[in-house]
Ligand SMILES: Nc1nc2c(ncn2[C@@H]2O[C@H](COP(=O)(O)O)[C@@H](O)[C@H]2O)c(=O)[nH]1
């Protein structure tokens with residue numbers, strides 16, 4: 234695509250935002266006039282008010298304020314076992330004390346779209362990226378060549394990379410977007426950083442929250458970005474922040490839940506005041522690794538970039554606290570109607586949250602192993618709770634839990650709605666990127682630009698559609714397998 238074409242769709246988006254703001258001003262003025270008339274003459278009819286009020290509501294809903302939060306979002310049917318229902322409600326329901334609300338987050342719009350002229354070039358770069366780390370074996374190279382694939386086998390990759398899956402996945406995903414060159418990250422510094430983070434994931438010997446999970450989530454996020462063409466509307470700092478956040482999002486995990494920290498009055502719960510205890514800890518630990526010069530991969534960012542990067546990473550990792558799950562879903566069910574008004578950081582947070590639970594949409598072997606590891610970790614927490622005389626947390630009792638039934642509910646109530654919202658957003662964002670009509674509304678743009686833009690629009694829309702088809706296929710098979718297992 235030529236830079237002129239890119240400039241045209243960016244122009245189209247700006248015009249659309251301007252148009253919405255103008256509409257909002259107009260409707261506010263109209264309502265103001267009616268109110269003034271009402272206070273003077275008392276002759277305003279309800280019919281006169283309905284039209285502008287409806288328009289105002291519609292515009293406000295898609296405006297920068299974000300939607301109201303509704304706690305009834307998850308409606309769980311009566312067939313779900315009591316323990317699973319309890320777990321769903323306590324883990325994924327917004328808390329009154331939530332430290333951060335999607336509706337309150339800083340909103341800068343999908344600014345990446347506006348800054349997309351240079352970002353679009355990344356699409357072309359991705360396929361020709363020649364970055365290659367020294368000393369890679371042929372096996373590692375071959376597997377890394379598949380890093381965009383949704384079927385990437387992280388367990389096999391961990392084996393062939395001699396238990397360094399995170400190090401190589403992080404390296405390859407940064408290199409694929411040319412971020413190593415853009416932020417002047419030297420290879421030895423990246424190696425020090427990635428190896429230190431990977432080691433920290435291993436210190437507690439967790440069955441699930443370890444370096445394989447971190448590598449899996451980083452690869453899932455990379456794949457999600459690439460398969461949906463999101464690198465077009467993300468700028469370099471946003472891409473770097475997203476991959477960094479994925480890599481550190483569970484670093485030094487204790488193998489127990491936030492609730493466990495709060496209930497046991499742990500040092501971490503005290504340090505972080507019971508709010509998103511683990512997520513805050515992962516952030517402090519991850520940024521802490523960059524405090525040492527030899528592992529500071531952020532040294533090439535200027536101050537403005539650094540503070541922007543840090544804000545994105547913090548928001549993204551905090552968004553992996555499951556208590557924000559419903560807030561995210563509500564935000565996305567609304568923002569898909571006006572993706573150009575979406576806040577990029579909130580979108581990235583939702584993408585990381587989705588990547589964090591995405592193993593349910595991977596091939597069965599991959600998903601099955603992740604579930605086995607996750608439940609072993611849950612059960613170890615249950616053992617600790619039992620030993621300390623606490624009530625065993627939902628899903629943590631190895632003596633009673635029926636894993637297949639709980640997985641059916643998890644997939645139905647958490648996974649499917651999450652990925653439906655995410656793909657709907659991607660489709661809408663891709664549509665709006667190449668909004669041919671919007672662009673041609675401007676008399677300065679020529680009809681001759683339309684055919685190419687229409688073709689690009691189709692290509693991008695198809696990307697999100699293909700991604701949806703892939704995850705839906707895996708989800709269906711995985712659900713069938715859990716249903717079979719539940720009947721045994
Ligand atoms: N019952 C299930 N819960 C799951 C599954 N996969 C993930 N999860 C839950 O989500 C969080 C993810 O957040 P993290 O940052 O801690 O990784 C995890 O802790 C579980 O609570 C699943 O397949 N079944």
Ligand SMILES: [Zn+2]
Nearest residue numbers: 446482483589
């Ligand atoms: Zn995680």
